[in-house]
Amino acid sequence: MSNSKPENTRKADHDIDSIFVNRWSPRSMTGEVLDDNVLMSLFEAARWAPSSFNNQPWRFIYSKRNSTKWHEFLNLLNEGNRIWAKDAGALVVIISRKNFEYNEKPSITHQFDTGAAWENLALEASIRGIVAHGMQGFDYQKARENLKIPENFDIMAMIAIGKRGPIEKLPPKLQQVEHPNDRKPLSEIIMEGSFR
Numbered sequence: 001m002s003n004s005k006p007e008n009t010r011k012a013d014h015d016i017d018s019i020f021v022n023r024w025s026p027r028s029m030t031g032e033v034l035d036d037n038v039l040m041s042l043f044e045a046a047r048w049a050p051s052s053f054n055n056q057p058w059r060f061i062y063s064k065r066n067s068t069k070w071h072e073f074l075n076l077l078n079e080g081n082r083i084w085a086k087d088a089g090a091l092v093v094i095i096s097r098k099n100f101e102y103n104e105k106p107s108i109t110h111q112f113d114t115g116a117a118w119e120n121l122a123l124e125a126s127i128r129g130i131v132a133h134g135m136q137g138f139d140y141q142k143a144r145e146n147l148k149i150p151e152n153f154d155i156m157a158m159i160a161i162g163k164r165g166p167i168e169k170l171p172p173k174l175q176q177v178e179h180p181n182d183r184k185p186l187s188e189i190i191m192e193g194s195f196r
Contacts, residue, residue: 008021008022008024008179008180009180010024010180010182010183013185013186014186019123019126019127021180022126023122023123023126024126024180024181025131025132025133025134026131026133026164026178027084027085027131027133027160027170027174027178028084028087028131028164028165028166028167028169028170028178029084029087029088029089029131029160029162029163029164029165029169030087030089030162030163030164030165030169031065031086031087031088031089031162031165032065032089032162032163033064033065033066033089034064034065034089034090034130034161034162034163038128038130039062039064039089039090039161041124041128042121042124042125042128042130042132042161043060043121044124045120045121045123045124046058046060046117046118046120046121046124047117047120048120049113049116049117049119049120050113050116051109051113051116051117052107052108052109052110052113053100053102053107055097055100055101055102055107055110055113056113056117057096057097057098057107057110057113057114058094058095058096058097058113058114058117058118059094059095059096059097059153060092060093060094060095061092061093061095061147061149062090062091062092062093063090063091064089064090065088065089065090065162070091072146073091073093073158074086074091076091076093076138076139076142076143076146076158077091077135077137077138077158078137078138078139080137081135081137081138081158081160083171083174084160084170084171084174085133085135085160087162087165087169088131088160088161088162089161089162089163090160090161090162091158091159091160091161092158092159092161093143093147093149093155093157093158094114094117094118094155094156094157094158094159095114095149095153095154095155095156096110096111096113096114096153096154096156097110097152097153098110098152098153098154099152110154111154111156114156115156118134118156118157118159121159122134125161129164130161130162130163130164131160131161131162131163131164132159132160132161133159133160133161134157134158134159135157135158135159135160136157136158138158140155143155143158
């Protein structure tokens with residue numbers, strides 16, 4: 001089996017650090033257990049994300065491969081994600097506290113802040129050559145019940161984390177889409193003065 005790696009042909013239109021165009025979400029992973037130091041470094045990067053009133057609403061519930069909870073986490077995923085995420089080294093459910101801790105009033109930006117923490121984790125993984133693939137394809141209600149997530153937390157997403165594997169490990173259909181995707185041009189996402 002070759003260890004082919006898709007070519008990243010993405011190019012930024014303006015001068016930015018290469019970390020942003022090099023980060024993407026592969027699916028192929030080796031199935032190796034992640035070292036605790038590596039996994040905790042990813043969570044440590046997430047910890048330093050900015051948040052409104054320094055509330056830090058993000059929480060990460062995880063299971064490492066071969067742990068007693070692994071199959072419970074794996075079975076939260078829909079079949080399309082389970083087929084490749086079974087080779088992850090860890091699975092993570094990201095949740096976000098809806099209210100500020102200091103006064104229990106609703107935090108309008110809690111999901112925005114938790115997204116910043118996820119991005120920190122994803123960038124740290126990319127720097128280390130680790131896969132961090134975010135997913136919405138899982139059973140949110142089952143996650144709440146099985147993981148005993150309180151109602152004052154929104155369930156945001158799951159992440160498959162692992163060591164990068166060869167593309168050939170994926171089913172043929174997924175091999176065809178195992179490459180970095182491009183982005184919309186700035187002209188479609190920025191607007192000066194008002195919405196257009």
